[in-house]
Amino acid sequence: MEPVEFRLLLRFWLRQFGWWFFAYLLAYAAAMWALLSLEAGPLRTVLVLSPITPGLAMVFATVVAYRRGDEFVQREILIATAMAALVTAVWTLVYAYVEALGFPHVNVGFVHTFGWPVFLWRMVRLMRLREE
Amino acid sequence: MKNNLPALRAEHGWTQAELAARLGVSRQTIIAIETERYDPSLPLAFAIADVFKRPVEAIFFRERGSRK
Numbered sequence: 001m002e003p004v005e006f007r008l009l010l011r012f013w014l015r016q017f018g019w020w021f022f023a024y025l026l027a028y029a030a031a032m033w034a035l036l037s038l039e040a041g042p043l044r045t046v047l048v049l050s051p052i053t054p055g056l057a058m059v060f061a062t063v064v065a066y067r068r069g070d071e072f073v074q075r076e077i078l079i080a081t082a083m084a085a086l087v088t089a090v091w092t093l094v095y096a097y098v099e100a101l102g103f104p105h106v107n108v109g110f111v112h113t114f115g116w117p118v119f120l121w122r123m124v125r126l127m128r129l130r131e132e
Numbered sequence: 133m134k135n136n137l138p139a140l141r142a143e144h145g146w147t148q149a150e151l152a153a154r155l156g157v158s159r160q161t162i163i164a165i166e167t168e169r170y171d172p173s174l175p176l177a178f179a180i181a182d183v184f185k186r187p188v189e190a191i192f193f194r195e196r197g198s199r200k
Contacts, residue, residue: 072161072170126160 014123017061021116024054028113035107058116073126080122088115133171135192137162140184154183 027050034047066077092111099105141151148166152159157176164170171192172180181188 070157070161071173071176072164073158075170 084115084119
């Protein structure tokens with residue numbers, strides 16, 4: 001595989017990923033609104049399912065960046081993925097008990113939105129890596 | 133792990149981007165190695181040694197008393 005300039009790759013990836021994340025948040029808000037406010041019907045179904053596409057697109061963009069990256073980039077992407085997974089796991093655990101105390105029951109997509117910003121932060125940090 | 137990559141690169145008059153292109157890696161990888169944030173894999177370490185026509189141990193070495 002041709003070596004890809006890392007910063008160009010990451011910029012491309014962040015542009016893709018950033019937009020997909022924004023789209024995911026919007027779709028998630030729309031899905032929550034539809035779940036709570038709309039009667040059963042085609043519009044409600046479409047809105048509730050709408051976060052799936054941007055969510056999968058984020059995963060796909062990450063896989064593409066991983067496959068194109070060199071060994072250092074791949075390591076950093078794996079670390080970012082692990083950190084995002086850890087944050088998601090901790091938040092899931094914490095919220096499970098918080099919910100038992102009477103907080104509202106939420107969709108698992110809610111905790112999912114806490115992991116991705118961690119991943120995005122790690123990637124931005126990597127992109128800003130400069131010579132010391 | 134310590135390395136004298138910056139000195140060798142300067143000796144050859146190469147920028148980080150030029151060295152990265154010769155090795156087929158990103159410039160960020162070169163920066164990470166030079167600043168000791170990242171220890172390269174053995175294949176990459178040997179590729180670096182080949183580019184500079186030096187043995188690996190002349191480029192990468194441990195600090196005295198260090199296990200890393």
